[in-house]
Amino acid sequence: MTDEGDAVACTGLRYSFGAATAVDGLDLTVASGEVFGLLGPNGAGKTTAIRCVTTLLPVPSGMVRVFGHDVAADRMAVRRLLGYVPQQLSADASLTGRENVALFARVFDVPRRERAARVGQALEAVGLAEAADRMASTFSGGMVRRLELAQALVSAPRLLILDEPTIGLDPIARTSVWEHIMAVRAASGMTVLVTTHYMDEADQYCDRVALMHQGQVRALGTPDDLTDDLRARRGDGSSPTLEDVFRDVAGSGLDEGGEFRDVRRTRNTASRVG
Template sequence: MPAVIQTSGLTRTFQTKNRTVEAVRGIDLTVRGGEILGFLGPNGAGKTTTLRMLTTLLPPTSGSATVAGHDLARDPRGVRARIGYVAQSGGVDPTVTVREELTTQARLYRLPRPEAAARAEELAGELGLAELLDRKCAALSGGQRRRLDIAMGLTHRPGVLFLDEPTTGLDPGSRAALWELIRHLRDSRGMTVFLTTHYLDEADALADRLVVVDQGRIVAEGTPAELKSTYGGSPGASLQDAFLAVTGRSPAPRAETPAAV
């Protein structure tokens, strides 16, 4: 499959009161169409900063990238038109119903009112929210709210979906249900999913391919099986073992990074 996301030397620095912090230090990345890419690393590794650059929310300090065939710097509007983005904190208004939230999102994408209403029904049916359309968002469970977040990110039928730690705070049953939904999006639509996570079991179970980052750099990449075989050290090793081996090899001292990284 052709590359849907391609970066070269992508960097981002932040200026603090006393120093310049290198949050992302030269990311070279290729994501193929129709794959679930797990972007894995500890807190402060640069995962969210990289994701924010790729979704046009944060300009790179240097380097280049194309997303869905559009240059990140020269055509950010073209990038935004072709991607969906679900932030870790979500964006649901608790005071309105699920139907109102989905319809409003569709209207923001300039769908006429009848089409917006139909799109809300379609998304609710596909993501298991049909019975909840007239329920206030405040009354949704954590797993239901995350499904609604994803539905909102799919309103304009993007080809690439960015998910920033989507299962944080969910119970095991809700996490498993969300994993199935993400697989369904890839299998039924051929959607490319860029998933940041620090849950090793999630990365192992869900991602087709993993990119491990630490201190702003890529330190390993491959399929879960390849990483376990290369770094796990023994048959049947867990991704936890491989991850500890990979991060343990990073030579540079950890930099002090802003909390948002």
């Protein structure tokens, strides 16, 4: 039985799309309360693994547990514990910020008597209280991403899962999104599982990171531990960064990984959020 203290525990997770193996025997544990980064080039299997954890994809082989709940056997219990911000745009431009968050409150079955207060709290937490009654179509890219964060937070999740939360945003907007994520985490103690291509974000905000390549974890540890290990292996007195570790693990995959559909999806998302 998985320790109830683990937010996420994957054992031997495999997932294939036809003949293509996306996740290949993934073993991974995310401790309760930590900010955990899942890194890797396009096509490494990050989003597929995330979708298995969130119950959006079945678990055909292996085991995935969220706070001790078997994802395959107890999907609804798992969903009640989660907040999820996908890569794809999830806010509705034809609704106000408040209406968007209220919609997610209903989807996540927040009790009717608590909805108005919870919606207000979520908007306040991401700094959108003053803009709450504006149409989402008038929001900047950074505001849209914070709105989506509010949507995920309205159910008071124990585990927040973020798939490329700052994709397509400028550096100032990226920092703002992360500041709000970390403020909510500090206040609530929730666990954060995030995928990102921005190594500076992972280095600054993640307690631990796992570097995936070709469906498997190839390196795991704190950012400092991983860079220290690479420095020791190089033995040349250099000061490697987390991006250097990434390149060491993934090779050319950082530059050329993924398929046409990955590029199209990422660019479409960036153009809508930016």
